[in-house]
Amino acid sequence: MIDILLSLLILTGAIFTLIGSLGLARLRDFYTRLHGPTKATTLGVGCLLIASAVYFSVREEGVSLHEVLVTLFLFITAPVSAHLLAKAALHLKVKSLAAMPPDNDAPAD
Amino acid sequence: MLETVIPIAFALVSLAFLLSFWRLLKGPDAPDRILALDTLYVNTIALLVLLGIHLGSAIYFEAALLIAMMGFVGTVALCKYLLRGDIIE
Numbered sequence: 001m002i003d004i005l006l007s008l009l010i011l012t013g014a015i016f017t018l019i020g021s022l023g024l025a026r027l028r029d030f031y032t033r034l035h036g037p038t039k040a041t042t043l044g045v046g047c048l049l050i051a052s053a054v055y056f057s058v059r060e061e062g063v064s065l066h067e068v069l070v071t072l073f074l075f076i077t078a079p080v081s082a083h084l085l086a087k088a089a090l091h092l093k094v095k096s097l098a099a100m101p102p103d104n105d106a107p108a109d
Numbered sequence: 110m111l112e113t114v115i116p117i118a119f120a121l122v123s124l125a126f127l128l129s130f131w132r133l134l135k136g137p138d139a140p141d142r143i144l145a146l147d148t149l150y151v152n153t154i155a156l157l158v159l160l161g162i163h164l165g166s167a168i169y170f171e172a173a174l175l176i177a178m179m180g181f182v183g184t185v186a187l188c189k190y191l192l193r194g195d196i197i198e
Contacts, residue, residue: 007114010162014118017155021125024132024148030141037129037148045151048118048158052170055162066170070154070177077181081147084188089140091192 002058009051016044029097030089038082046071115163122159126152143187150180 023036049067056064129152133145154173161169186196 003110007110010111010114010118010159013155014121014159017152018121018125018128021128021148021152024145025128030138030144033132033141034144037144037151041148041151041155045155045158048155052158052162056167059165060167064167066167066174067158070158070170070174073174073177073181074151074154077177081181081184081188084185084192085140085144085147088143088188088191089138092138092140094138094140 002054006051006055009047009054013044013047013051016040016047018044020044030094031086031096031098034082034086034089038078042074042078045074111162115159118159119156119163122152122155126156139191140188143184143191146187147180147184150176150184 017040020037020040023040024033027033027036049071053064053067056067126149129145129148133142133149136142136145153176157169157173157176161167161173189196
């Protein structure tokens with residue numbers, strides 16, 4: 001029973017990690033590429049870390065809490081680094097595929 | 110069942126690692142490369158956790174935690190450098 005749960009969690013985590021990196025490699029501009037890894041890899045690594053916590057809690061006496069520390073740290077820092085990366089990209093004026101918003105302040109002619 | 114799943118998971122995460130590395134080498138702009146480096150840190154944590162389960166040893170979490178912390182600090186420092194031209198003002 002625990003074995004099936006662990007296998008499912010590990011496979012889900014690995015597949016999500018792969019999807020995140022696939023998004024990083026295949027999407028076409030920086031702002032869409034930012035979306036792929038920041039969401040998918042935190043979920044993927046989250047699943048793997050939960051699997052690891054369950055595995056070591058079952059195998060050894062007592063609850064294993066190291067993994068929760070890593071999960072918490074990743075979940076707190078991933079949005080911060082994504083925000084900083086987006087700010088840096090906007091500062092450097094990295095090209096986006098999205099159309100420019102309509103300019104409402106322009107004087108009508 | 111775990112004995113068959115873990116090698117498959119290793120293969121999938123290693124493929125993810127190679128895809129991120131390809132973006133690190135190719136990435137047209139500096140933020141692309143920093144994002145690829147950040148993804149490489151996360152993939153490394155996944156590989157270390159899998160190795161820990163595979164070998165049945167809890168030592169690898171300290172390494173994973175250190176990589177998570179140093180990776181975050183590195184990403185923030187590189188972004189700060191791109192934003193301000195300086196890291197500690």
